[in-house]
Amino acid sequence: MTQSNTAVLINTDWPVGLDPDTHAAALERAKADLTYLDSLVNFYWVRLEEQPLESLEADEREHYRGEVLERLEAGVTTRRKLSPILAALTRLDISVQTVTAEDPLALVRFACPLCEEDMVVWDSHEGRPGPVGQGRLQHTDYRHSRACRINTQEVQSDFLAALGLQALDPEVLDWDDSDDMEREPDWMVDGIVARGDYMSLFGPAEVGKSLLMLDWALQMVRRGLRVLYLDKENAPDVIRRRLKKMGATQEERTRLMVLPFVALPDLATQEGADALREKVDRYRADVVVFDTISKFSQYGQASQSDRWQLMYNLSFVPLLASGKTIIQLDHVGYANRDRERDSSAKRDNVAVSWALASANVKDRDRLVLTRVKNRPRHPGADSLAVVREDVPLLRHVIGQAVSDDLKAALSELERAGVPAGAGRPTAREYLNRAEVKMSDALLNRALKARKDATA
Structure with a gap:
């Protein structure tokens, strides 16, 4: 499959080249500067439709503004995953050239190592993440896509093997021995929730789990994440009031997607797993919250273990494998307040568990958060004081750690x-x-x- 000196065409024109940090900066600028955003919309529209921006109606222009922001957001991930592919092409003596492509979404173009027809990495926000992030890898001519055995499946294993990139296959762990194994977790909520966690937040009824979780979800959104909050506990008006008290803006609410009393098939079934995946993909969620987890399945009441194992394997494993973070709210056990309710199978699958309890029976705004399970061995205190404030805005202040002996004494x-x-x-x-x-x-x-x- 020698492809010596075959050109790889790199598009630097949409919108700021291949550097992910520069691309991320362009995304933040586009969110804050409407004139800059419209310049990108104009570039995008004229390239694809060959018509001036002024030809767009107001509602169409707003649509394309949103689409450009989505493509910028997805492009950051795509660009970060391009570097190992380009490095492999270089090792194969395939030259890399910089060009301005006709299509602003075509990032990389090169000859297929199997059929030698043109292949391209498209910068796209559609579909599930593949070997190049949110981008699509396919032949430029659809007829070759069908004929070549690389094809355009979610995992192009033949192509990856041809380039010596098996480690990028999602089924094979991608690791680098130069990586800092002691680095700080990628915190979504400092010291509590890390990217990729499967976490449980549990506690007695009325302690304020949903309120705390909604606050955390808003914090994640303010860090640039997209949160899908599936709520079977709280009415829409209650959620609206809480978000208003927390100072949530309309723009933030477009990335905090709360679905009150959401209708989903049982998540312990394949039908439920498929419906959940469809929603996660549709909303492009980084984090999925279940409030409360027991309300998302009624399967196998005679065998609670079967119920939770099926939910985990069918619905949650595919999400975790694609890098999503899952947080489930739960009730305490009937006999043990340091455990979630129901089968041990549910507790065993969770990686991190935090128990929320009242610190003072006469003050419901004073809470204690205790980490009772920490499989990833995240650093930080295992017991934290939490104070709920409502002036000037509703928020939860995480205070100093509470030592084990003091917690036991209280x-x-x-x-x-x-x-x-x-x-x-x-x-x-x-x-x-x-x-x-x-x-x-x-x-x-x-x-x-x-x-x-x-x-």
Whole structure:
């Protein structure tokens, strides 16, 4: 398959070349500068339709503005995944040339290593991510796409093998021994949610799981992510009020897609898995939230284990394999408040679990967030103080870590019925009555923490 000196044509004209960081900067500028965005719309429209921008009606122009932003957003990912392909072509002595292509969406053009007809990497936001991100890799002539055995499937394994790029196949782990294995996780919510996590947030009824999760979802959107929030708990008016109190803008709501009382087939079935994937692809979600997870399946009530294993393998594994982050809200177990409800199979599949509980029975805005499972071994504190504020905006402030011994002491004070505001003599009396042993130093710390929580 020697292709020595075959030219690879690199399009630098749409909109700012192949550098992903420059491309990302263009995306941010286009969001903030309407004149700049319209210049890109004009470029895009004139190239594809050969008509001036002024020929567009107002609603059509708005449509193309949105399409250009979508293509810019998808293009950042595509460009970041092009470099290993270009490096492999160079190793095969295939020369790389810079050109201005006729089609603004054609990033790379080269001869197919099997049939020698032209192939192209298109910059497209359509379809599932493949070996080159959101881009499509296919023959320029559809007849060759059907005849050549590389074809245009989601995974072009023959093509990747021909270029020595098997590691880019999604089924094979792509790793680099020069990579920093100790690097910080790609946090979506600092210290709590990392990209690619399958996470559970659970707690008792009415503790505020949905409110906290909606706040986190908005934080993710403000970091440039797209969040699909599937809600079977809260009415549309309730969600609107909460987002308004959080200061969500209309632009942010276009990337925080909340579907109240969403109708989906049982996610423990193939029909449900296909319907879920269709929604994730349609909204181009980076993160999918389920509130509350138990309401998304009624399958196999006689065998809860079957139910959760089917949901995980059919609905969640394909999403996780494509790099999505999944967060499910859940209730506490009936007998154990440190575990999610139902079968252990549900808990076993989750990578990270956070338990949300009240820190003070008399103040519902003082909470404790405890990480009870951490399979990826993410760094950071496993117990955090959370304060819910509503002035000037509704938000959750993650405070300093709560040590394990202090957390246990606060639980013992609650269990012993020690009144809020009690001093050490009264607290000691209640603890003795409940046969709870606690050092004076730890009791002082616990009483101070209680006082600070109500300050």
